[in-house]
Amino acid sequence: MIRRALGAVVPVGAALVAFLFGAIMIVxxxxxxxxGLVAMLDGAFGTRERLATTAxxxxxxxxxxxxxxxxxxAKVINIGGEGQIVIGALASxxxxxxxxxxxxxxxxxxxxxxxxxxxxxWGAIPGxxxxxxxxxxxxxxxxxxxxxxxxxxxxxxxxxxxxxxxEGSRIPQTERLTDNAALPTLLSGxxxxxxxxxxxxAAVAAYVLLWRTxxxxxxxxVGHNPNAARASGISVERSIVTAMAISGSLSGLAGVVxxxxxxxxxxxxxxxxxxxxxxxxxxxxxxxxxxxxxxLWTIPSAxxxxxxxxxxxxxxxxxxxxxxxxxxxxxxxxxxxxxSGRVRTWIEQRIRQPxxxxxxxxxxxxxxx
Amino acid sequence: xxxxxxxxxxxxxFASGVRLATPYLLAGLGETVGQRSGVLNLxxxxxxxxxxxxxxxxxxxxxxxxxxxxxxxxxxxxMGVVYGxxxxxxxxxxGISGIGIYLFGLGFSDLLFEEMVGTPTxxxxxxxxxxxxxSRLPILGEALFEHNLMTYAAxxxxxxxxxxxxxxxxxxxxxxxGENPEAADSLGVSVGLTRFAAIMVGNGMAGLAGAALTxxxxxxxxxxxxxxxxxxxxxxxxxxxxxxxxxLGALLYGIVAAVVxxxxxxxxxxxxxxxxxxxxxxxxxxxxxxxxxxxxxxxAALTNxxxxx
Numbered sequence: 001m002i003r004r005a006l007g008a009v010v011p012v013g014a015a016l017v018a019f020l021f022g023a024i025m026i027v028x029x030x031x032x033x034x035x036g037l038v039a040m041l042d043g044a045f046g047t048r049e050r051l052a053t054t055a056x057x058x059x060x061x062x063x064x065x066x067x068x069x070x071x072x073x074a075k076v077i078n079i080g081g082e083g084q085i086v087i088g089a090l091a092s093x094x095x096x097x098x099x100x101x102x103x104x105x106x107x108x109x110x111x112x113x114x115x116x117x118x119x120x121x122w123g124a125i126p127g128x129x130x131x132x133x134x135x136x137x138x139x140x141x142x143x144x145x146x147x148x149x150x151x152x153x154x155x156x157x158x159x160x161x162x163x164x165x166x167e168g169s170r171i172p173q174t175e176r177l178t179d180n181a182a183l184p185t186l187l188s189g190x191x192x193x194x195x196x197x198x199x200x201x202a203a204v205a206a207y208v209l210l211w212r213t214x215x216x217x218x219x220x221x222v223g224h225n226p227n228a229a230r231a232s233g234i235s236v237e238r239s240i241v242t243a244m245a246i247s248g249s250l251s252g253l254a255g256v257v258x259x260x261x262x263x264x265x266x267x268x269x270x271x272x273x274x275x276x277x278x279x280x281x282x283x284x285x286x287x288x289x290x291x292x293x294x295x296l297w298t299i300p301s302a303x304x305x306x307x308x309x310x311x312x313x314x315x316x317x318x319x320x321x322x323x324x325x326x327x328x329x330x331x332x333x334x335x336x337x338x339x340s341g342r343v344r345t346w347i348e349q350r351i352r353q354p355x356x357x358x359x360x361x362x363x364x365x366x367x368x369x
Numbered sequence: 370x371x372x373x374x375x376x377x378x379x380x381x382x383f384a385s386g387v388r389l390a391t392p393y394l395l396a397g398l399g400e401t402v403g404q405r406s407g408v409l410n411l412x413x414x415x416x417x418x419x420x421x422x423x424x425x426x427x428x429x430x431x432x433x434x435x436x437x438x439x440x441x442x443x444x445x446x447x448m449g450v451v452y453g454x455x456x457x458x459x460x461x462x463x464g465i466s467g468i469g470i471y472l473f474g475l476g477f478s479d480l481l482f483e484e485m486v487g488t489p490t491x492x493x494x495x496x497x498x499x500x501x502x503x504s505r506l507p508i509l510g511e512a513l514f515e516h517n518l519m520t521y522a523a524x525x526x527x528x529x530x531x532x533x534x535x536x537x538x539x540x541x542x543x544x545x546x547g548e549n550p551e552a553a554d555s556l557g558v559s560v561g562l563t564r565f566a567a568i569m570v571g572n573g574m575a576g577l578a579g580a581a582l583t584x585x586x587x588x589x590x591x592x593x594x595x596x597x598x599x600x601x602x603x604x605x606x607x608x609x610x611x612x613x614x615x616x617l618g619a620l621l622y623g624i625v626a627a628v629v630x631x632x633x634x635x636x637x638x639x640x641x642x643x644x645x646x647x648x649x650x651x652x653x654x655x656x657x658x659x660x661x662x663x664x665x666x667x668x669a670a671l672t673n674x675x676x677x678x
Contacts, residue, residue: 029484077464079411129655134662138411138464139606142599143651143658149596150648158641170640272595279475285468322483324591327476331415334469339459 007292010344014336015290022329031319043314044307050314052190056261058306059199060085060254060277064284065291065298066199066206067123067250072293073210074243075223080126080141081251081281082273083148084119088252089259089276090155091118093174093267096181096260097160104180111181112198112256119252120245122148127244131237137244145281149273156269173268183261195257199302202250206295209246219243254280278309279327286330289337305330376508382627383512387520390623392417392582392594394523396601397608397615398530399574404605405534406567407547407670408456411467412448413575414598415474420444420579422478425589426485428492437492438519438580445576448474449569456568457561460674471598479591486589494587495519519581524616526574531612543567547668550675560675575601600654607657609665618657622650 023033044054064081071078078084092115096107126144129135153172162175183193210216221229222239230236258277259267269276287305291298312326396413403410410416423444428437452470455461495517504514534540542563545553550560575598582597583589600622608614625646633643 025480079464079468129659133659135655135658136606136662136667138409139603139658140655142596143603143655146596146600146651147648147655150644150651154641154644154648157644158639272592274475274592279472282468282472285465286472289465322480324476324479324483328473328480329476331469331471331473331476334472335455335461335466338461338466338469339455341461342459 006344006347010340010347011290011292011337014340014343015333018329018332018336021332022325025325025328026315026319026321029321031321036315036319036321039315039318040308040311042311043317044311046314048187049190050310052187052192054307054310055196055303056191056193056306057309058287058302059195059257059261060280061284061287061305062199062298062302063202063250063254063257064280065286065288065302066203066295067247068285068288069291069293069295069298070206070210070219070250071123071243071247072288073216073223074219074239075226076127076130076137076240076243076247078123078126078141078244078247078251079138079282079285080123080144080248081254081284082277082279083141083145083281084122084248084251085255085258085277085281086145086148086152086273087122087255088115088119088249089255089267090152090160091115091252092256093177093259094155094160096177097174100178100181102180104184107181108183108194108260111260112253115252115256116249117252119255120249123248123251124241124245127241127248130244131240145273149269149271152267152269152273152276153271156267160267162266171268172271174266177260177265179265181260182265183257191263193261195261198253198257200299202253203295203299206246206250210295215242251281251284254284283309283327283330286334289334378631380508380511382631383624384515385630386620386624386627387512387524388516388585388623389626390619391520391523391585392578392597393601393604393622394616394619395519395526395578395581396575396598397604397619398523398526398612399571399578400602400605401571401608401610401612401615402530402534402543402567402574403571404671405547405610405668406543406564407550407668407673407675408564408568408571409463409467409602409672410452410456410470410568410571410575411464411599411602412452412470412474413467413571413578413601414594414596415471415478416445416448416452416572416575417579417582417594417598418474418478418592419448420576421583421593422481422579422589423576424580425492425583426481428584429486429490432493434493434495434584437584438577441576441580441583442573443576445573445579446569448576449572452572453565453568456674457565460676463672463674475592478593482589482591489588489590491587492584495581495584517585519577519585522577523581527612527616534612539563539566544668546675547670550670550673554675554677564675600650603654603658606661606667607654609661610668618654621653625650 026033026036092111095114126137126140129140130137156172160174165171183195186192218234226236287302291301308326312323315321316323420441424437424441427440455466500514504510542558546560546563604618607618629643629646632638
């Protein structure tokens with residue numbers, strides 16, 4: 001009972017301490033932290049439009065985060081979200097560019113599948129390298145992020161460049177995709193689009209997959225104890241590749257949502273991954289961690305961190321505090337949440353201490369008497 | 370193409386490769402010391418961004434490059450204390466806490482830049498210092514002995530880090546706590562203190578790497594490193610946890626970057642093809658990771674927190 005309660009209280013406490021750091025930063029930047037908090041909450045949740053924008057900003061974090069959860073259950077750490085987003089976006093954009101006239105009902109499923117296949121492929125590579133060549137997935141995913149960025153720069157400067165840009169200023173971007181490729185808006189007057197529904201559906205699907213299907217059972221068995229899983233006839237190697245492929249395909253889906261849910265409806269690069277992804281591949285890790293690496297808890301968690309991003313934009317408008325504050329805060333949240341496991345152990349030991357003391361001191365007292 | 374293969378162009382390209390290798394080398398050597406003690410620091414890129422901003426801003430305000438380097442080192446050491454507390458005292462999962470450090474560095478350096486500087490203002494970059502005599506040597510002179518002091522320092526640190534790790538008591542303790550912390554602990558070596566010290570060395574060098582990067586370029590902008598620190602972490606694996614191997618990896622990255630820059634500048638290949646060429650080091654690193662993973666053992670306790678039971 002106490003254990004369960006601590007499991008929830010300690011990470012939340014850690015996040016609160018992290019936000020206290022945020023408040024200190026706001027003070028250091030010469031603003032009132034209460035005004036800062038109000039501006040952030042107002043910017044994130046204040047109006048119907050802002051709520052919708054928060055949900056839209058949260059969606060890539062949710063999709064990447066759910067992918068992190070799936071991989072984590074098989075004990076694989078997927079830090080390759082950035083690259084998988086980029087490859088998923090490129091694959092889906094290429095499809096949309098190739099068949100521009102296709103009706104929306106056909107085109108949307110096609111681009112979604114393309115994005116998931118692209119991201120899934122990019123995730124399966126480090127999965128296979130880990131399973132069959134014992135290559136640390138943290139490193140291989142980071143390297144593949146770098147490769148993906150160069151693939152993007154190459155394609156957007158070369159084969160996929162907007163024909164208008166070839167003779168023009170050579171901005172590395174695709175042409176504007178046809179409107180029948182856009183994710184439909186769900187609430188007129190807001191940015192809320194189908195991507196948000198896709199994100200939540202993916203989270204529920206991942207939950208069902210992990211806890212209600214044989215495949216999910218196998219993945220969790222491998223994560224829990226690979227040797228026992230192997231002894232009971234599960235292929236550990238194939239499970240690792242599968243987990244990473246699913247994880248990557250969810251990040252690839254995030255790439256689809258970023259392109260087809262954008263107002264500009266095109267892919268453009270500034271030469272870096274973060275320029276396209278806004279670091280969603282990393283911020284998704286924060287959402288997943290804060291959601292206790294559970295797909296369903298990652299939904300509110302991603303919404304919260306989406307709110308942090310939109311709130312920070314408002315903070316910049318109202319109080320002139322630079323919006324990168326949100327990214328810095330995300331980093332602090334990660335550090336505090338992953339450090340909080342130790343604090344939890346300490347508290348648990350403190351709670352058990354009195355019992356242990358009595359047990360330990362009794363023989364001594366007896367010996368003295 | 371023939372234009373590229375003249376001796377003077379090749380030498381100039383090699384020399385610029387050596388210069389571009391400097392931040393990779395400094396950060397990679399530091400990370401080597403940390404990993405040998407069993408601590409993976411994925412936050413190197415974030416530390417480099419913060420120290421680069423510190424070095425840039427200090428040089429901008431004071432006009433002194435030396436103070437800039439000092440500021441970079443100081444920021445690195447402060448981040449070392451932070452990462453030491455996270456890793457040694459709180460025993461956090463290293464793969465993820467490093468991402469936290471990275472995000473913090475990425476966001477906070479950007480925030481400070483926008484708040485305190487605003488637009489990228491050039492500063493004086495590190496001057497070249499020709500080593501008397503040696504720089505007169507044909508070919509080698511220009512390639513190796515006409516660099517800035519940070520580049521010389523980085524390459525001098527290669528044998529020094531190797532000596533530190535292999536020949537000193539501290540180095541032996543570092544390797545012991547990285548391979549078998551329980552055994553080291555039972556022999557009276559403080560695992561926590563040794564790892565903390567190794568983290569300080571690693572972060573201090575990441576700080577110097579950030580300073581070398583921004584002062585070498587004479588400019589700072591948000592996300593200046595563009596993932597350089599992550600490559601430095603991979604170079605440690607590439608170099609099989611040896612200073613010399615890390616140096617070879619750093620040189621590979623530097624020289625490929627220099628070649629790509631040359632080809633671009635001379636318009637020998639289309640702009641988009643240079644992006645494909647720029648992918649080569651990352652692909653090579655992945656190949657190297659496969660080779661290393663099969664043959665060379667990482668420090669056995671890498672990423673495992675230590676606590677007595």
